[in-house]
Amino acid sequence: MYIGPLYINTKELFLIMAAVLIFLAMKYGWGISWFDKRELLIIIAMMFATKTLLPALQNEAFFMMAIAAIFLTLYMTVFQVVIFYLVGFSALRWLKII
């Protein structure tokens, strides 16, 4: 289903659901061990933007990069994770993997 330029499928619905859950966790102060909720929300927003604007993305590579980005928030600052995501995404597109 297209909403303007955004393509929403079941996977994107899961992303929206995750974002809503994290937003609720932030609002009501539910604890997520180790992870920073604000950082997770930033990563989900980036994933949502790239996945909905480019629906032809290869799912496996995108999923692996998303998982890597989420786990790297445990060890690196959010700025570095954003750079990692951008560099990784560009490299995957450039090498025609994604």
Add this chain to the structure above:
Amino acid sequence: MNNVLNYHKIKIIFVLVFSLFIVRSFSKVIFLANTPRINYSSINRLKKIPKYIADLSWSLTNQNLNNSPDSPPNYRVATKQQLEKLPLRPVSKGVYAGEIGKIKYYKVSQSEIEWSEMELRTKSGRLVKFRYPKDQPPAEEMLDIIKSE
């Protein structure tokens, strides 16, 4: 094994590792304290790499310029021996400076400097410890950048 780790997956893993390497190696060089601000001092240092290569003792440029031992010290490069003989005057505690022609030479003796230590708690809750010369406290702007990390 072929199904689990095929060529496609190897390429994905390679890209992820490559991205991680790029981020870990260059983000601190290009950006200032994990903020989107550009670290211009590092960029300037990168610009000096060609000069550094030219100044290496085995480089042809350096050898041509320092062919004659009696050559007047007006060149843009100085040999290690010339710098060692150079009389230095103290600028501040532990810092000495001298000149050969147009070349300005500074020597910093870490052990002679009196250091002060400072601890800062960043926004993310990390405790950052660093030291600075006692009479030269770091600029407030720099402390704000560290705090906002």
